[in-house]
Amino acid sequence: MLRQPLSADIRLKRRKRLDRAFHCLMLISASLVVIFLLLILGIILGKSLPALKISMITRTPGTGYYLGQEGGILNAIVGSMEITTGATLLALIIALPGVIFLNTYLKKKSAWAELIRLMLDILWGIPSIVYGAFGFLLMLTLHLRASLLAGMVTLALVELPILARSVDETMRLVPSELKEAAFSLGASRWQTATRVVLRQVFPGLITAILIALGRGLGDAASVLFTAGYTDRLTTSLLQPVATLPLAIFFQLNSPFPEVQQRAFASAAILTLMILAISLAARFLGRHLGRHRIK
């Protein structure tokens, strides 16, 4: 009779101790995430500060740029935007009809749908250097040279599974009652998909596009062999194109400290671009859903 409350008391104390310990652990891991992010941003910005001049983003490399002379990386900024926008559009054009098909034309437990999802997941897991090698082979077979077009197609392949699965996940959350409501008004599958389902997932779609855009912007391995590099602005699909990750890579390889600083400045610019896209994704995701059914 007497031991019972005592042991309960001890158990309670032990539970509280455990709770406190885990609380600390979670606090530490959460702070580590913040610390890493600030550290990366801080170091990159600090290292790049001497090189961060307005000419970095307004000029292309001049003569002797890689030896420390005047110039900027406008070629890589514009090139990265060109190749990523093109690749994302291309991936979207391929992914969207496929995902709509999975979610409104096939039935929910369709074996086909599961197989396609499995394949997309596998594609997602393939490292982008493999896509780069594949794109390179494709290029050789088609007798193409390293160009904006070849890089765009390869990058689109990298982005495709990311885009498709992200949109797919948001579409799967659309309640079947919503589709039934449209069906029962006599809407065809196509009308249901484009006028009801797409509207419902619109914020998720925008977020998925921006995530794919961010991923494409930072990917170096897929464009290494396929996009080439150039110091000039790219004005044609068949010209080689400069990209920011490769700009960082080449400049960091330089023995000149001024050029290395510029590599960090390029990294800072790339990071800021991706940061802007992530923030835009958050903002748009929150504000586009006016009509969404919760």
Next chain:
Amino acid sequence: MVDHGRISLKGVNVFYGKNQVLKDISLNIPAHSITVIIGPSGCGKTTLLKCFNRLLDEVEEARVEGEILFDGQNIYAPEVDVTQVRKRMGLLSQKPQVLPMSIYENVAFGPRIHGLQNKKKIDHVVEKYLRLAGLWDEVKARLSEPASRLSIGQQQRLCLARGLAVEPEILLCDEPTSALDPQSSRNVEAQLLRLKENYTIVLVTHILRQARRLADYVAFLYLGELIEFGPASEVLTSPQDPRTRAYITGEIS
């Protein structure tokens, strides 16, 4: 039994996989009246309703046998266009499911997908059916607001207006008041009683009092079988089958 119906079922069987949920249902549903389907939960009421507008087509492993004649035409015949069948039958579901668009667009959706483009005509249609559903006065000042901001009772009447706007001949109602408060329920019931002048209404409910208030005809389903069908006054007051009697007196539920 009343014959000469707009919808008649002949030997309808429904299976989910190997599981038979509706057994040999034959039934004539009279036009311009309210036919109420009652029965304990899981007896196949909703399944029966979903047979009518072929929503079962969307359900995995669901299989329908037999014939459902609508004005003499079998709606399960291979040459029948399912969207045309559904256009002729409005559905009011248990939980109102508004579309992710404005109040106005919700009502305009049906007419638009069936080809109406003239803005003035659509305006007219939207107002007409919002009035018919008894919602116009409450929403006329905020037609462009998201439909999801309406109260749940208003949403159900919006769904009614939306369904009516495709000009169906039949209204299928699946426990349309089960998610609503008493005031909104009365409101929806009042609309249904007014609408039966021009529409054939099939209503599924598990509320016997609601059946008494609304029904012209009553069908009692039990374990997937049609036990009894007839005028409401007969079925609800002097049922022939002991199972119907047991359900109505509350012995089985």
